[in-house]
Amino acid sequence: MNAALLTSACSKGFVDGKIHVDVKDYYGKKLKSSADLQTNACMSPAKPVPAFIRQALKKVHPNVSDRYYGCGLVVPEVLEGCRILDLGSGSGRDCYMLSQLVGEKGHVTGLDMTEDQLKVARTYVDYHMKEFGYKEPNVSFVQGYIEALTDAGLEKNSFDIIISNCVVNLSPDKRRVLAEAYAVLKDGGELYFSDIYSSARLTEEVKNHKVLWGECLGGALWWEDLLQLAEEMGFSPPRLVTASVVTVDNKELQDILGDFKFISVTYRLFKVSKGNTKPCQVIYNGTITGAEKSFQFDCQHTFKAGEVVEVDGEVATILTQSRFREDFTFQPPGGSCEPCAVKPKGRHELARKPALASRQCRTRSGNEQVPMHKSRRPSAEMKADSDWL
Structure with missing residues (x-):
């Protein structure tokens, strides 16, 4: 994005705040490879990676993969021919992997606010298209903010899928991120994303810590707040896919975090019509x-x-x-699930199923089976509950 477009974006109401500056500095200058990370928040996927995805990742240039800082697995199914947007695409690792899965008729757009990361991603476009055997590039990279997608030139109702890998927590305005994602998705489209969530709402001390924010912990959302935000923005109730424990393994930072605990979670949210459908x-x-x-x-x-x-x-x-x-x-054959006149469910009932799913969900962290959380008690009690994870 050139300077004029950046100015235009700001004039439309979005302001590049202090947190954005800090995050750009952290990911653009302080982190040169994944080895520079100070915590384990950016971790391995919570479930095994299928062979065809592993094969696609092997074709990504090492210089791109070395600057990958994501968490979880952000590869939804049924991608061929789709238009995909990667929020916070960084060096482009996921974009180049997805490029192979959508095929030449599909397209992947990577959006990031960090110039240094985008420079790496754009450097290897021709390399990857040749590697994949494509005549024309099916990947493009845009500089912009995940809170201002339309300001960055992305059209409304234009993407089949949006993915995000450990990036939403870096935004100070998650409500706006979800609203913008909803706007650029097509009807029936999906937001499929991994992110870090906390056991309770974080204190100002944690939220104001530059390193903790850059490490995807200081900006972590309480999982309950996501349920409410998703509904308010128009999405279907979040469907939990995987969850795994996040360990900090840094005594200095752990002392600041105190009793807060964190999980890496993959959710899927859909842009579908409202109203109830029969089972x-x-x-x-x-x-x-x-x-x-x-x-x-x-x-x-x-x-x-x-x-x-x-x-x-x-x-x-x-x-x-x-x-x-x-x-x-x-x-029945030849039909589908038809709408029926059922009294709409309240917010807490809509949120109940993802919560129940997360209780039942078990994912591997080493040899340990880990439940995400055990109840919907007030945050103060949950924070003090050592059994939350």
Whole structure:
């Protein structure tokens, strides 16, 4: 993004604040490789990486991969031909991996505010297109802010999928991030993102610590607040995919954090129409690449090919209105889940299912099975509860 466009973006109401300056300095100048990170917040994926994704990652230039600072796994399914936006794309590792999965007819846009990171990403466009055997680039990089996507020139209703890898927590205005993401997604589109969440709302001391913010801890959202923000912005209730414990392993920073605990979580949010849908019987067709035998939609739902499964109205709405529609057969034959006159659920009931899912979710951290949290008690009690993780 040139200086004129940056000025234009600011004039439309977005201001590059102190936190943005600090984050750009941290990721652009202080971090030269993943070895420079001071905590373990940026960690390995919470579930095994499929072979075809590992193969795609092997084709990414080492200079790009070495400056990767993400957390979790941000590779949703059914990507061929899709238009994808990567929020906080950094050096472009995920963009180049996704470039192979969307194919030449798809497109990946990486957005980042840090010039040094974008310089690395743009340097290797031609290298990767040649490596992938593409005649024309299907990847582009834009300088801008995740709170101001339309100001950066991204069109509304233009992306099938938005991914984000340990970046939303770096923003001081997460409400605006979700609002902008909702605006540029197509109807039926998905926000699929990994981020760091805290066991309670953080203190001002933690939030104002530059290193903790840069390490994705100081800006961590309390998981309960995400449920409310998602609904307010228009998204479907968050579907929890994976969760794993974040360890700090830095005594000085741990002393500042005190009793706060953190988790790395992958959620999926969909832009689907409101209103309730009847429960449906669905059959997974086994047509998703890498998930031919079974497809894990979220922590609660793993669909085996050819097996009849009844899903609730929330899941039925997502499956019938999103890109997954062609991968399922809906019963009765020839039909889909039709809207019905059911009294709308309140906010707490809508939020209840992701909370229940996260209680049931178990992910591996070494040899230990880890529950995300045990209850919906007030934050003060939760912060003091050593069993939260």
